[in-house]
Amino acid sequence: MIPPESETKGTSEMSAAGSPSERAQEAPDLSALGVKEGAGHQVQVSGLHAYYGQVHAVKGIDIDFPANEVTAIIGPSGCGKSTMIRCINRMHEEIPGARAEGSVTLDQFDVYGADVDVTSVRRVIGMVFQKPNPFPTMSIFDNVAAGLRLTGLKSDNLRETVHKALRAVGLWGEVKSRLNEPGIGLSGGQQQRLCIARTVAVEPEVILMDEPCSALDPIATLRVEELIDELKERYTIVIVTHNMQQAARVANSTVFMLDGELIEHSPTHDLFTVPKDERTERYVTGKFG
Amino acid sequence: MQETRHQFREELKGLEQQVLGGLDIVIQQLDRALESVSYQDVELASMVVADDDRIDGRYLEVHQGILSLLARQAPVAGDLRIVAALLHVIRCIERMGDQCVNIAKLVPLSGYESPKDKDILDALEKMGQYARSQVSQSKEALGSRNVELAQDLVHQDAEINSLNRFIFRRAVEVGDDPDVREWAMFMVLVARCLERIGDNTVDIAEQVVFVVTGLFREMADASTPNQRTPTA
Amino acid sequence: MRGVLLTGALIALIPLVLVIFYLLQKGLSSWSGSFFTTDPNGNFFGNPGGIRSAILGTLEIVALASLIAVPVGIGVALYLTEYGGEGRFAGVVRYFVDVMTGVPSIVFGLFIYIVLVLAKVGGAFTGWKGAVALSLLMLPIVIRAAEVVLLLVPSSLREAALALGAPRWRVVARVVLPTALPGLVTGSLLAIARGMGETAPLLFTTAGAFGLTFNLSQQMNALPLQIYNDILSPRDVVVARAWGAALTLVALVLILNLVARAIARRSVA
Numbered sequence: 001m002i003p004p005e006s007e008t009k010g011t012s013e014m015s016a017a018g019s020p021s022e023r024a025q026e027a028p029d030l031s032a033l034g035v036k037e038g039a040g041h042q043v044q045v046s047g048l049h050a051y052y053g054q055v056h057a058v059k060g061i062d063i064d065f066p067a068n069e070v071t072a073i074i075g076p077s078g079c080g081k082s083t084m085i086r087c088i089n090r091m092h093e094e095i096p097g098a099r100a101e102g103s104v105t106l107d108q109f110d111v112y113g114a115d116v117d118v119t120s121v122r123r124v125i126g127m128v129f130q131k132p133n134p135f136p137t138m139s140i141f142d143n144v145a146a147g148l149r150l151t152g153l154k155s156d157n158l159r160e161t162v163h164k165a166l167r168a169v170g171l172w173g174e175v176k177s178r179l180n181e182p183g184i185g186l187s188g189g190q191q192q193r194l195c196i197a198r199t200v201a202v203e204p205e206v207i208l209m210d211e212p213c214s215a216l217d218p219i220a221t222l223r224v225e226e227l228i229d230e231l232k233e234r235y236t237i238v239i240v241t242h243n244m245q246q247a248a249r250v251a252n253s254t255v256f257m258l259d260g261e262l263i264e265h266s267p268t269h270d271l272f273t274v275p276k277d278e279r280t281e282r283y284v285t286g287k288f289g
Numbered sequence: 290m291q292e293t294r295h296q297f298r299e300e301l302k303g304l305e306q307q308v309l310g311g312l313d314i315v316i317q318q319l320d321r322a323l324e325s326v327s328y329q330d331v332e333l334a335s336m337v338v339a340d341d342d343r344i345d346g347r348y349l350e351v352h353q354g355i356l357s358l359l360a361r362q363a364p365v366a367g368d369l370r371i372v373a374a375l376l377h378v379i380r381c382i383e384r385m386g387d388q389c390v391n392i393a394k395l396v397p398l399s400g401y402e403s404p405k406d407k408d409i410l411d412a413l414e415k416m417g418q419y420a421r422s423q424v425s426q427s428k429e430a431l432g433s434r435n436v437e438l439a440q441d442l443v444h445q446d447a448e449i450n451s452l453n454r455f456i457f458r459r460a461v462e463v464g465d466d467p468d469v470r471e472w473a474m475f476m477v478l479v480a481r482c483l484e485r486i487g488d489n490t491v492d493i494a495e496q497v498v499f500v501v502t503g504l505f506r507e508m509a510d511a512s513t514p515n516q517r518t519p520t521a
Numbered sequence: 522m523r524g525v526l527l528t529g530a531l532i533a534l535i536p537l538v539l540v541i542f543y544l545l546q547k548g549l550s551s552w553s554g555s556f557f558t559t560d561p562n563g564n565f566f567g568n569p570g571g572i573r574s575a576i577l578g579t580l581e582i583v584a585l586a587s588l589i590a591v592p593v594g595i596g597v598a599l600y601l602t603e604y605g606g607e608g609r610f611a612g613v614v615r616y617f618v619d620v621m622t623g624v625p626s627i628v629f630g631l632f633i634y635i636v637l638v639l640a641k642v643g644g645a646f647t648g649w650k651g652a653v654a655l656s657l658l659m660l661p662i663v664i665r666a667a668e669v670v671l672l673l674v675p676s677s678l679r680e681a682a683l684a685l686g687a688p689r690w691r692v693v694a695r696v697v698l699p700t701a702l703p704g705l706v707t708g709s710l711l712a713i714a715r716g717m718g719e720t721a722p723l724l725f726t727t728a729g730a731f732g733l734t735f736n737l738s739q740q741m742n743a744l745p746l747q748i749y750n751d752i753l754s755p756r757d758v759v760v761a762r763a764w765g766a767a768l769t770l771v772a773l774v775l776i777l778n779l780v781a782r783a784i785a786r787r788s789v790a
Contacts, residue, residue, distance in 0.1 A: 091684055096606050123686030133677040137699040150687035150695055195681070202685060245363060272365045274503030284365045286294045 026174065028230045032167035033200070036234050040067025041107055041205040043088060043125075043236060048102035050083050050092055057083045059260040060102075065206075070228060070237045072251035072268070074244055076283065080260040081240045085208045088238070089125040090118050106206065123151050126204035130211040132191035134183035134198075141179040143194055147202040165201040169193045169227055189220025196227065207231060209239040213246065225250050244284055248272050256280045297362045301371065304354045305432075308375050311347045311382040312428040316421060318344070318389040319486065323417040325396045326479055327410075337393035344386035351379040370503065374496040378431065381489040385424065388482040388489075399475040406469060409459050409476050416452045416483045419445055423490040430497045439494035443508045449487040456480040544768045551765025561747065561762070563731045569759050572766045574733035575747035578648065579770075581735065582727065582743055583717050585652035586659055590716075591709045593656075594663025601664075602671040603693050621661035627721035629657045634725035648734075648741035651727030658722055659712045666708025670701045703784055710781035714774045720745035744770045 043065040050058035058080045065071050073081040086092040087100045090111065104111040111121050134143045144162040148155050155161050162179075166172040171193045175186070183194055192212060199207060209228070213221040228250050231237060241247050247254050247268065254271045256264045256279075264271060264280045275281045282288055318337055325333040355376050358364065364372050423445050430438035457480070460473035491508050499505045559571035597614065605611025633654040638645060674697050682692040698705075723729070729746035730739070744766050751763035 089684065091680070094680075094683060119686045119688050121686075122684055127684040129677060129680065129684075131677060133675070133681040135678060135681070135696055135700070137702075146682075146695075147685040150682055150685055150691050152691075198681075198685070244365070248365070273369060275366050281366050285368050286297070288293065 026170045026172065028168060028170035028227045029172075030168050030230050030234055032164045032172075033234065034164070041236050042067040043206055043238070044103075044105045045084075045088065046103045046105075048084065048087055048100065048104065050080070050087050050100045051098065052083075052095065053097040057260055058087065058100075061257075061262045063255060063262065063265060065236055065238055066252075067236050068232055068234070069252040070232050070239060070250050072247035072254045073238065073240045073257060074242070074247050074254060074283075075257035075263075076288070077242070079257045081257050082210050084257070085210060085238055085240055088206075089122050089127055089208055091122070091127065093118075119151065123153075123202055124204050125206045125208060126199035126202060127208045127210065128192070128196055128199055128212045130214045132188060132195050132215065134186075134191050134194050136182065136184045138183055139180045140175050140183050140186070140194065143183040144197045144201050147198050151202065153202065161201055165197040168200055169197045170223070171197060187220070189216050189223060192216060192220070192224060193227065196224075196231075200231075204235065206236045206238070209237065211240055211242060213241070213243070221246070244272075256283060258283070294362075297358075297364075297368075300354070300358055300362070301364070301368060304351060304358065304375055305371070307347060307351050307354070308378050308382070309428055309432050311344065311351070311379060312424060312431075314340075314343055314347065315382055315385045315389065316424050316428075318386060319417070319421055319424065322389045322392040323414075323421075325393055326413070329396060329399070331397045334393035334396035338390050341386050341390045344383055348379050348383045351375065367500075370500045374431075374500045377496050378493050381492050385486050385489045388486050392479050392482045395475050395479055399472055406459065406463050406473060406476075409456055409463070409473060412452050412456050412459070413476060413480060413483075416449055416456075416480060419449045419452070420483045420486045420490075423449070423487055427490040427493040427497075430494060434497065434501050436498055436501050439497040440508070442490055442494040446487045446491050449484055453480045453484040541771075544764065544771060547761065548764035548766075548768030551761045552768070556762075556765055560733050561731050561742070561751075565756075569756065569762055570731075572744070572747055572762065572769065574731065574742040575744045575766060576769065577733060577735075578727075578730075578742040579717060579744045579773075581737060582648050582652045582655065582723070582741060583713060585649060585737060586655035586716050587709070587713050589653065589656035590659035590663050590712065594660050594709075594712070595667045595705060597660075597664050598667035598671055599693060599697075601668055603689065603697065618661045618664050621657075622665065624658075625721070626658050626719050627724075629654045630722035630725045632657070633722070638726060644738055646726060646728035646740045648727055648737035648739065651723045651741065651743070652737070654722035654726045655716045655719060658719060659716045662712040662715060663709055666711065667701075667705055670704030670708060671697065673704065674700045703787065707781045707785045710777050710784075714777040714781075717774055717777070718745060718770060720749055724749075744773075 045061055045063045045065075048058055048061045049056065061084060063071075073085065075081050083092060087102075088104055088111070090100075092098050092100050100112070102112075106121075106125065110116070111125075135146055138146060141162055142149075144165050145158055147153075148158065148161065163172065163176075166175060171190060174190060175194075183191065186194060192215075196207075196212075213224050216224065225246065228237060228239065232252075239247075239250065251268045253266060254268045255262060256271065256275075256277070258279055264275060264277045266276065270276075271280065272284060275284060318340060321333055321340075322337050324330065325337065355372055358372060423442055426438055426442055426445070429435065430442070457477055460470075460477045463469055463473045495505065495508050498508075553571075556571040557576065558573055560574040561572060562568075562570040564570075597618070601611050601614060605614065633650050636642075637650045637653065643649075678696055678700060679692055682696045683689070687695070723743050723746055727743060727746065728740050729750060730742045732742075734741060748763045748766045748770070751759045751766065754760055754763075
């Protein structure tokens with residue numbers, strides 16, 4: 001018996017206006033975002049080192065993230081996986097004393113180039129965090145629009161952009177009658193999808209996800225995973241997860257990290273049936289964790 | 290490094306022991322079935338038929354155990370391969386058990402004190418020995434994850450196959466006595482059962498290679514004589 | 522144990538209750554229509570007048586002081602939380618803010634007296650100089666309260682805004698400040714309430730006056746000054762006026778506190 005999605009606080013997901021058929025599983029509809037232009041975008045990380053002061057957290061990583069695929073990063077706590085993806089959108093350097101070396105390129109563009117504006121990098125490489133973090137003083141509408149407003153992007157039709165983003169993440173039916181209500185009034189799973197809509201509204205090329213489902217209940221988790229499956233049609237996705245089953249479900253290829261190093265990078269099927277490295281085998285079979 | 294998932298490991302080991310035990314039962318059944326053929330012992334044959342329940346029971350136990358393990362523990366990598374292999378192997382065990390029953394059922398049909406052909410009898414005896422040793426070797430290979438032993442089974446199986454062909458030819462040429470010919474037909478059927486048992490051990494060998502290397506290749510058997518075995 | 526603590530609490534409340542009781546007893550009788558609508562007239566005989574100029578003077582001076590202290594204070598707090606972080610300079614600033622909270626209020630008055638009044642910058646005693654002295658007193662209070670509130674804004678919100686590609690100033694202006702706003706308002710109101718009641722900074726800067734004036738470049742009256750002047754008078758009716766003024770001052774402070782509380786409660790709901 002599948003339990004109903006639990007609520008954190010505020011409005012129940014079930015009380016949203018709309019017919020029962022609408023309330024039931026609205027699927028994400030990425031076609032709402034319009035025709036996709038151009039080919040996908042790939043990210044290449046090479047020789048990446050990251051430090052927190054003297055602590056050497058990431059020790060020379062080379063990974064290619066193929067376009068329009070989901071790559072999962074797994075590994076035990078403290079292995080450097082969150083640090084590593086934060087180097088991709090240059091969030092790592094926001095921490096006092098933190099620095100990164102090496103190269104990260106988006107297609108041919110060097111993210112760490114000398115004259116590169118950090119905010120423009122982050123507009124193009126979006127991020128979704130572990131704990132849903134909608135802006136508490138803003139309504140649902142304003143939250144989705146926040147990305148555009150905060151980055152100073154002029155949108156010809158802001159309302160349309162917001163509506164499309166909400167449709168894309170499958171949240172439209174649940175919130176269309178209460179767009180002006182506070183964003184924090186939604187359930188945990190809805191809040192996370194709201195944050196994804198906020199990221200998508202800015203039209204990034206890559207989406208980084210740092211344990212996006214850790215704070216969600218199983219049903220909400222599955223809906224977000226279903227959304228990720230849809231999202232990869234338009235974006236290149238990198239997801240850090242400590243849940244191996246999740247990596248197995250959503251990712252095309254999986255990376256295993258340990259102590260700041262890359263141990264194995266294989267297609268997901270291979271990594272979970274015939275891992276190449278002994279340490280990978282021990283980790284995924286739970287011999288250590 | 291501290292061993293985790295203790296219960297899971299115990300369960301998995303338990304399942305493997307049950308499967309290996311199943312192979313022991315097959316060996317027992319095979320021995321008895323062959324003896325009943327040699328001595329035309331109808332009573333022994335009926336015991337073999339009755340005891341097949343043990344194998345069927347073992348099959349159900351292992352099947353349930355695997356389902357439960359998959360549902361509750363989500364095995365991956367090496368653990369997943371061994372679970373998949375065990376499921377395959379227990380089916381082979383069940384089929385081998387059925388072949389032993391088939392052999393036993395042929396005993397009363399082949400008549401009492403019927404005339405026999407010495408060549409056929411000798412060949413059958415040799416086939417029986419090969420079959421027995423193959424089942425035993427497959428158990429060893431699985432239990433110790435020994436790829437060389439597994440691959441050697443193919444060679445032994447080649448012997449069984451050639452003996453099977455010999456018995457068939459002899460049965461065709463066995464002479465004009467209708468009693469002898471009838472007996473020979475039954476012996477051909479027995480030989481076929483033994484040959485099938487041999488094929489099943491080759492299946493088990495393939496699974497052993499899969500568990501160790503992650504690769505699954507059909508090994509050469511009677512149907513695909515020219516396929517080469519994979520190197521470890 | 523509980524009994525002991527309860528008794529202690531009750532004992533601590535006694536002076537407070539007594540103060541309020543005395544205030545009401547002695548001050549309430551002075552309240553009247555003319556009390557709030559006439560200025561003190563400094564006459565030795567006859568009707569001494571009300572406290573209109575004192576009330577308005579207080580309001581004007583404190584308004585100006587707030588105009589200085591609140592933006593500057595929030596600005597410094599923003600620097601400390603958003604940009605300074607754990608740096609050396611930020612540490613030094615914090616240290617000085619802490620020191621300032623401990624400086625006696627009269628020292629602020631003396632400081633302005635020397636720097637602005639004696640130097641005859643834009644006049645001698647003026648209302649605006651009193652406001653400056655008050656603002657110096659209010660500033661560390663605002664900074665401290667604002668810093669606490671700003672630190673309460675979850676860093677996950679800042680991260681989310683940064684990750685969207687917002688420049689830091691926009692993160693502060695559009696996300697951090699609106700989220701912290703109720704707390705900032707509350708903190709500012711409390712600082713203002715404090716400033717209202719301070720006497721010493723005004724003694725050597727504004728010095729007081731009798732007449733009503735809206736010109737901050739002149740000497741102005743203020744409630745604390747009025748009380749200070751009146752309480753030692755030989756005339757009973759003037760002393761009564763002092764009590765009335767004290768009650769008025771306490772009432773103003775109380776109102777401000779209640780407003781601050783109401784805002785704080787609304788933001789939590």
